[in-house]
Amino acid sequence: MATTATPVHTTQWTRKDLLGLRELSAEEIHLILQTAESLREISLRPIKKVPALRGKTVVNLFFEPSTRTRTSFELAAKRLSADIVNIAAQSSSLSKGETVLDMVKNLEAFKVNFLVIRHAAAGVPHLIARHATSAVINAGDGAHEHPTQALLDAFTIKEKKGRIEGLNVSIIGDIAHSRVARSNIWGLTKLGAHVTVCGPPTLMPPAIEQLGVRVTYKVEDAIKGADVLMLLRIQHERQEHMLIPSLREYRLRYGIDAQRLKGAKPDVLIMHPGPVNRGVELESSVADGPYSVILDQVTNGLAVRMAVLYLLSGNQKDEEGLLHA
Ligand code: CP
Numbered sequence: 001m002a003t004t005a006t007p008v009h010t011t012q013w014t015r016k017d018l019l020g021l022r023e024l025s026a027e028e029i030h031l032i033l034q035t036a037e038s039l040r041e042i043s044l045r046p047i048k049k050v051p052a053l054r055g056k057t058v059v060n061l062f063f064e065p066s067t068r069t070r071t072s073f074e075l076a077a078k079r080l081s082a083d084i085v086n087i088a089a090q091s092s093s094l095s096k097g098e099t100v101l102d103m104v105k106n107l108e109a110f111k112v113n114f115l116v117i118r119h120a121a122a123g124v125p126h127l128i129a130r131h132a133t134s135a136v137i138n139a140g141d142g143a144h145e146h147p148t149q150a151l152l153d154a155f156t157i158k159e160k161k162g163r164i165e166g167l168n169v170s171i172i173g174d175i176a177h178s179r180v181a182r183s184n185i186w187g188l189t190k191l192g193a194h195v196t197v198c199g200p201p202t203l204m205p206p207a208i209e210q211l212g213v214r215v216t217y218k219v220e221d222a223i224k225g226a227d228v229l230m231l232l233r234i235q236h237e238r239q240e241h242m243l244i245p246s247l248r249e250y251r252l253r254y255g256i257d258a259q260r261l262k263g264a265k266p267d268v269l270i271m272h273p274g275p276v277n278r279g280v281e282l283e284s285s286v287a288d289g290p291y292s293v294i295l296d297q298v299t300n301g302l303a304v305r306m307a308v309l310y311l312l313s314g315n316q317k318d319e320e321g322l323l324h325a
Pocket of ligand 1: 070197275
């Protein structure tokens with residue numbers, strides 16, 4: 001890797017896996033963000049590639065759909081010169097009755113180094129991590145955690161605002177079913193932000209305030225004084241029954257349009273992890289407007305996922321049991 005892209009804090013990373021932000025310290029989160037800052041310039045070079053992970057193999061194992069996360073892990077691996085294999089769970093031998101753990105054991109027989117896992121059930125990446133020798137990265141497990149999304153969100157806030165500590169961040173939408181909300185609550189509160197969660201009572205998990213957040217059911221309260229508005233879509237795929245009267249009703253009460261945005265600070269950031277349901281949680285005039293940093297989030301996801309692969313690789317043992325430099 002070129003000198004300009006060499007992160008300076010790799011010796012502090014000691015974990016085999018990245019499963020969630022709940023277990024990370026503020027220092028570990030800062031380390032990932034600093035490493036991403038060092039690696040981001042690789043994507044601006046004419047030849048967007050460094051040899052840092054040459055000889056390593058990454059497996060993307062997605063049991064749920066994805067555009068941003070799967071693509072950015074693939075690009076991150078390629079920019080670091082790793083080999084990458086994408087497995088669509090629907091077309092794998094799981095459909096013939098193989099268990100997830102048997103599948104992982106078989107993939108590890110190919111001597112892979114990283115397993116990037118997305119699954120509809122909370123805890124599956126954790127289960128796999130307990131049985132796998134590869135580094136396991138949680139790319140989203142049920143409504144539990146989506147750590148790399150929250151890391152790229154923190155990176156984007158820091159990039160745009162220069163800091164995270166002391167900022168007011170309002171997360172608005174389907175909090176109950178959102179792994180993005182949970183990871184952001186863990187991450188942003190550890191980094192010193194004041195987090196408010198807002199949504200219909202039926203989409204608010206019980207006792208969420210015990211995680212150190214303010215709860216409001218009025219979107220105007222969430223907008224007022226916020227430095228960042230993070231919008232979430234309604235996660236229909238995690239709801240057995242419709243928990244709101246209608247999408248029209250939701251839009252009227254919680255949707256962010258130009259009129260509602262007049263109550264926001266003049267330098268507010270509009271964020272969304274994607275995919276955006278235009279005309280529901282966000283009007284297009286806001287999603288594509290001057291306050292929106294939604295596509296910056298996508299761009300920053302690449303640098304953050306490069307940083308995660310890079311840091312985890314520094315803690316892997318090779319065939320002789322020697323730690324890599
Ligand atoms: N934000 C996010 O996880 O997007 P994808 O589902 O497209 O990966």
